[in-house]
Amino acid sequence: MVNPLLNRREFIGATxxxxxxxxxxxxxxxxxxxxxxxxASSSNSLNIALIGYGEEGKILLDSILNIKDVRVVAxxxxxxFHRNEGARYLGKIGNxxxxxxxxxxxxxxxxxxxxxxxxxxxxxxxxxxxxxLKTGLHVYCEKMMSNTIDGARSMVQTMRETxxxxxxxxxxxxxxxxxxxxxxxxxxxxxxxxxxxxxxxWNRAVKEDFGWPKKYAMPPALLARYGYKDMHRFRNWRWYxxxxxGPLSDLGAHQIDIFNWWLGTLPRSVMASGGRDYYKxxxxxxxxxxxxxxxxxEGVARAFYQVQTTTSAGGGYFExxxxxxxxxxxxxxPSICAIYREARAxxxxxxxxxxxxxxSPKPVSADAAKVDVRETAQLAEYQIPVFFNKPVHQPxxxxxxxxxxxxxxxxxxxxxxxxxxxxxHKANEAVAAQAxxxxxxxxxxx
Amino acid sequence: xxxxxxxxxxAMATYFEARIAGEEPGYAAxxxxxxxxxxxxxxxxxxxxxxxxxxAQIAALxxxxxxxxxxxxxxxxxxxxxxxxxxxGAFSATAAALQSQTAPPQWTxxxxxRSIRNESGRLAFDLGAIGKGFALDRxxxxxxxxxxxxxxxxxxxxxxxxxxxxxxxxxxxCGLGDGHAVQRLWLQQASLSGSGLAVxxxxxxxxxxxxxxxxxxxxxxxxxxxxxxxALSTASMVLTEPALQxxxxxxxxxxxxxxxxxxxxxxxxxxxxxxx
Numbered sequence: 001m002v003n004p005l006l007n008r009r010e011f012i013g014a015t016x017x018x019x020x021x022x023x024x025x026x027x028x029x030x031x032x033x034x035x036x037x038x039x040a041s042s043s044n045s046l047n048i049a050l051i052g053y054g055e056e057g058k059i060l061l062d063s064i065l066n067i068k069d070v071r072v073v074a075x076x077x078x079x080x081f082h083r084n085e086g087a088r089y090l091g092k093i094g095n096x097x098x099x100x101x102x103x104x105x106x107x108x109x110x111x112x113x114x115x116x117x118x119x120x121x122x123x124x125x126x127x128x129x130x131x132x133l134k135t136g137l138h139v140y141c142e143k144m145m146s147n148t149i150d151g152a153r154s155m156v157q158t159m160r161e162t163x164x165x166x167x168x169x170x171x172x173x174x175x176x177x178x179x180x181x182x183x184x185x186x187x188x189x190x191x192x193x194x195x196x197x198x199x200x201x202w203n204r205a206v207k208e209d210f211g212w213p214k215k216y217a218m219p220p221a222l223l224a225r226y227g228y229k230d231m232h233r234f235r236n237w238r239w240y241x242x243x244x245x246g247p248l249s250d251l252g253a254h255q256i257d258i259f260n261w262w263l264g265t266l267p268r269s270v271m272a273s274g275g276r277d278y279y280k281x282x283x284x285x286x287x288x289x290x291x292x293x294x295x296x297x298e299g300v301a302r303a304f305y306q307v308q309t310t311t312s313a314g315g316g317y318f319e320x321x322x323x324x325x326x327x328x329x330x331x332x333x334p335s336i337c338a339i340y341r342e343a344r345a346x347x348x349x350x351x352x353x354x355x356x357x358x359x360s361p362k363p364v365s366a367d368a369a370k371v372d373v374r375e376t377a378q379l380a381e382y383q384i385p386v387f388f389n390k391p392v393h394q395p396x397x398x399x400x401x402x403x404x405x406x407x408x409x410x411x412x413x414x415x416x417x418x419x420x421x422x423x424x425h426k427a428n429e430a431v432a433a434q435a436x437x438x439x440x441x442x443x444x445x446x
Numbered sequence: 447x448x449x450x451x452x453x454x455x456x457a458m459a460t461y462f463e464a465r466i467a468g469e470e471p472g473y474a475a476x477x478x479x480x481x482x483x484x485x486x487x488x489x490x491x492x493x494x495x496x497x498x499x500x501x502a503q504i505a506a507l508x509x510x511x512x513x514x515x516x517x518x519x520x521x522x523x524x525x526x527x528x529x530x531x532x533x534x535g536a537f538s539a540t541a542a543a544l545q546s547q548t549a550p551p552q553w554t555x556x557x558x559x560r561s562i563r564n565e566s567g568r569l570a571f572d573l574g575a576i577g578k579g580f581a582l583d584r585x586x587x588x589x590x591x592x593x594x595x596x597x598x599x600x601x602x603x604x605x606x607x608x609x610x611x612x613x614x615x616x617x618x619x620c621g622l623g624d625g626h627a628v629q630r631l632w633l634q635q636a637s638l639s640g641s642g643l644a645v646x647x648x649x650x651x652x653x654x655x656x657x658x659x660x661x662x663x664x665x666x667x668x669x670x671x672x673x674x675x676x677a678l679s680t681a682s683m684v685l686t687e688p689a690l691q692x693x694x695x696x697x698x699x700x701x702x703x704x705x706x707x708x709x710x711x712x713x714x715x716x717x718x719x720x721x722x
Contacts, residue, residue, distance in 0.1 A: 007544060062516050090515060092517065092560075093558075093559060093560045094559075171505060197657065208476050208478075208479035209476070210480070211473065211475075211476025211477075211479070211480060212478075213592040214473070215591070215593060332498075333496075334497050334498075335497075388497070389497050389502050389506065390498065390503075392498060
């Protein structure tokens with residue numbers, strides 16, 4: 001059976017080799033644990049509301065609109081500038097929505113919803129998620145789960161109490177390239193050999209704080225009602241304590257989650273260094289370097305993460321897993337993805353890996369072929385044989401909607417995401433403490 | 447001359463500039479940042495080099511297949527289609543199609559669900575001759591929304607979009623060509639784009655034949671929007687002068703300049719902007 005997320009086009013190469021069906025199977029989300037009972041309605045169509053139409057909400061909406069049998073019927077944002085923009089955007093394609101300033105009003109008045117998608121500032125995630133779950137709705141909530149560990153824990157508890165689905169927006173967990181590389185290349189083919197290290201980064205250039213058009217500034221009373229000191233804090237909430245967690249939670253959350261997912265366990269410690277080097281009026285660090293220690297069965301693997309405010313020319317954003325036989329470099333940007341293999345790794349040859357569909361040879365350009373007239377042979381290059389061209393959030397949303405229909409299990413349920421959430425919060429704590437912090441499995445599980 | 451704040455950015459394989467006049471520096475910087483952020487998003491939508499972009503997905507559509515488009519991609523392709531018709535095929539969003547296909551691909555936009563259908567061939571879009579202009583138009587809209595109406599937006603030196611004039615000026619001083627421009631115009635609420643072979647060589651193709659554009663000298667196009675001027679300047683490299691006159695005849699907002707020796711000769715019915 002081939003998962004509907006992975007049609008023929010998403011695999012180039014894999015479909016041409018033996019075992020392609022198995023390779024496709026490796027990436028699918030089977031029905032089972034964490035799958036909801038199909039909705040009482042006989043229709044497969046889902047009515048959903050989008051809460052939060054800021055930068056992330058806009059990205060999610062564009063992906064949702066690509067998905068069949070999902071209809072956005074309501075939209076909520078406290079800022080009329082965004083709220084009206086979203087309603088107009090949907091209206092242009094004949095998708096009229098009811099627009100709300102307040103999420104509680106939305107939950108009270110919308111009687112035919114199956115789910116909500118939440119893309120608001122972190123400090124609103126727990127109250128909104130808990131309220132929606134208790135209303136009987138399934139929830140897709142952007143990461144971070146919350147700006148506090150307690151908030152995140154409450155979301156898991158409500159998920160369990162209500163029996164509703166809670167998917168956290170670590171979208172790489174549904175990315176076919178990540179799924180294939182983890183299940184087949186790392187686990188089955190043992191491509192890296194013994195894993196000893198991981199490294200990930202997301203560095204950015206210095207830039208202005210977000211502003212706002214003067215004529216659309218919200219009145220102070222409205223801002224205060226929703227917990228914002230002023231428009232600047234509202235627009236730049238990620239940088240302030242009490243609302244967000246800074247770059248380690250904004251960008252690092254995605255990638256540190258990949259450490260946990262791929263290494264298959266939790267770190268036993270974290271140490272970090274960081275500071276407010278550029279933006280003196282922010283609360284959170286704009287530079288941070290973090291080292292986790294993961295106790296693997298074959299020995300310790302150390303994972304280094306950096307998020308820097310320096311230059312965006314530092315190699316892009318990626319996660320790299322390094323062993324004594326080889327390295328897998330992953331990114332949402334396929335041009336950054338790469339695989340390396342040591343010459344000593346002779347137990348399985350490149351040809352074997354190609355034959356089994358784990359890798360494919362990189363196409364050789366005509367110009368490169370001309371180089372072959374020289375005596376020295378050119379090393380063949382190989383790549384991960386997954387071609388994936390959907391918007392990167394779309395498979396994760398599809399996974400959520402399919403889980404509601406009972407045809408898939410969640411790829412990132414709240415309880416699993418909590419462990420990543422915990423160790424990300426600990427990284428910020430380690431920067432503040434300037435010390436090595438111990439993490440126990442008991443505390444890192446909800 | 448009012449204070450003008452200039453902000454630079456790299457995108458779409460070239461440089462962009464946002465110049466904002468008559469605003470407090472901090473507010474101008476935030477508005478420019480918002481416009482440049484929008485530019486990055488538009489690039490992600492319109493790039494043909496990114497596997498996750500809409501253009502990459504469209505290129506994989508088989509004849510008869512359709513797909514839904516995001517709002518900016520649909521809007522840009524709608525303008526491209528209109529310009530293709532208005533220039534009688536001298537501008538095309540699939541200009542290089544005849545390099546690899548026997549006939550130009552055919553496609554239909556369906557506004558009711560904002561989708562595109564491949565009617566025939568392979569839809570290998572290259573929006574390089576309209577995407578930068580489209581981005582400038584969207585950035586201009588954003589700056590107006592911010593109340594920063596006196597602006598000049600520059601894309602790679604080949605397209606500019608002028609908003610309101612800086613205070614006490616007749617407009618933004620724009621040259622046809624480089625520092626030794628053959629002619630300077632005062633522009634406001636208008637866009638000017640240039641095409642030529644001096645920088646990239648013979649990179650402009652006649653979409654109707656698949657052969658390099660015949661014109662050897664530069665051409666510039668003036669229009670209300672940068673998407674139009676961008677596409678029209680490219681078409682002006684392809685069309686013969688009589689054909690260009692026919693294209694311009696029904697379009698009162700278009701003006702084309704053809705480089706002739708040391709001068710630039712104007713064609714079209716749009717009144718010539720003040721010169722300086």
